Amino acid sequence: MLYRDLDTPALLIDRERLEKNLVYMQSYADKNKVNLRPHTKTHKMPEIAKMQLKAGACGIAVAKVGEAECMAQHGIKDIFIANEIVGKIKLERIAKLAQKGVEISFGVDSVCHITAAEEVFSAFKVSVPVLIEIEIGENRSGIVEEKDFINLLEALKKCEFVQFGGIFSHDGNSYGADNIDKLHEIARYSQERTLAFVNLAKAHGMNCGIVSYGATPTFMNEVEILDGITELRPGTYALMDASQGNAVGTLDKCAATVLATVMSKPTSERTILDVGAKGLTMQRRTVGICTTPGLGTIYEYPEIHIDKVFDEHAIVNSQSFHNKVEIGDKVRIIPVHICPVCNLYEKAYLISGDKVVKEIEIACRGKIV
Structure with a gap:
């Protein structure tokens, strides 16, 4: 036809362009010796997610619990919900995914996120890691003050079922960079700020297993990835847009x-x-x-x-x-x-x-x- x-x-997808985009980003991650965790909120298609995994991705990111459930139903087992989760209903759904063997994790930026999750996960007898989100210039969600970060670490130390998985950040402000030089400047600052919280966690006796950083414009323009970043989390690169x-x-x-x-x-x-x-x-x-x-x-x-x-x-x-x-x-x-x-x-x-x-x-x- x-x-x-x-x-x-x-909606049409050019197969050859898609495949080239997947190869490009995986090669970029490999060259920088970091994992690639594509954000699948871009395409919402398990079939493309599986193509990304086959190309070498360590797992996927999603934006919502419903996306995580859908991807898990299609056989994908390593999923990070790159978003804060609020409410018992959503936390119970995450607990059920964990019970089914899905390696599920999600974002937090407030102590109440952690205490609510601990209550639910203790009832389900499942351990689920969380990543603390760091605000790096987008002016969206995420930790801004160091004292709030320390409060989260102290709350996590008290938990039996909520584990500290690491931190994540997103420099969505890179979309508004005036030029490529400014884009590289934003990327460096974003990573340096992210890594400062890695050091702060280490100083408080908690090592970050995952340091996840993401935004497509920076990676498509091949910004330098600093030592200490362990994972890249771009989304739009697979399909691109105007x-x-x-x-x-x-x-x-x-x-x-x-x-x-x-x-x-x-x-x-x-x-x-x-x-x-x-x-x-x-x-x-x-x-x-x-x-x-x-x-x-x-x-x-x-x-x-x-x-x-x-x-x-x-x-x-x-x-x-x-x-x-x-x-x-x-x-x-x-x-x-x-x-x-x-x-x-x-x-x-x-x-x-x-x-x-x-x-x-x-x-x-x-x-x-």
């Missing part, structure tokens, strides 16, 4: 596109495609090296961008594009940010050249609890 024979909108492509200076690594049909040409400039916010999202990147024009880039005409989206319509205001396409033609769109886009589709089509070679279930789609 040719991909242009598919009904639209449809913003990540702009961060590395080429769209040639973008493996994922959305196939859409020209459905209307109501004026001499305006062209309407049959996919909108429900198939592309409304996300923009307007700052830093990931800056991307519009709400999607036309794969066949990379100088053309989507100007506006409604729920089910994408608007392109370009006379040149209008003159190049007819109603019924199909074009591919490189999303601005692929992670939320994958969550909108039930399946993806793996393509090689013009041919559809496989359908892949997006099994973790909607697993946001």
Whole structure:
């Protein structure tokens, strides 16, 4: 079957680009003598996760308990939930995964996370490691003050069933770096701050088994990985998107596109495609090296961008594009940010050249609890 024979909108994945991306990142991790733990929230597909493991990854990261459960059901047994977990219901679900032999771990940044987990895990008689998240510039979750870090270490010392697994960090602020030099500066600071907490833990008699650090723009631009980092945790690298492509200076690594049909040409400039916010999202990147024009880039005409989206319509205001396409033609769109886009589709089509070679279930789609 040719991909242009598919009904639209449809999520396509270029097999050769995907495979090259997986090889690149694994080689980068191997060169730096660190483990690779891909963040699968990007693609939400156990099949791609297994490709990453086969390529050499030590395990996977997920964002939610539901994703961990789904990946475990598909036979993946080493899973880190790179997020804080709150609530007895979620903790009990993690305990059940541990009882089934899944090597499960998750993030914490508050003492109450630890005490609640200890209560649940003691009832289930399971030991589960946690990683303390360190805030390194993204201004999101994670430890900011050293005193709070020490309080967490002291709380962990009192636990029988919650183990100290190490620390993790994410320099999502690297997406907004003004240039490559600034990106490298952010990466160095992020790692140095992360490693400072490793030393602080050691000074308090607790060694970090895992020091996990992640963000795709830094690794795709081959930043230096400092001694003491044990694990890289990128996500978007597998599929890439227009913003990540702009961060590395080429769209040639973008493996994922959305196939859409020209459905209307109501004026001499305006062209309407049959996919909108429900198939592309409304996300923009307007700052830093990931800056991307519009709400999607036309794969066949990379100088053309989507100007506006409604729920089910994408608007392109370009006379040149209008003159190049007819109603019924199909074009591919490189999303601005692929992670939320994958969550909108039930399946993806793996393509090689013009041919559809496989359908892949997006099994973790909607697993946001």
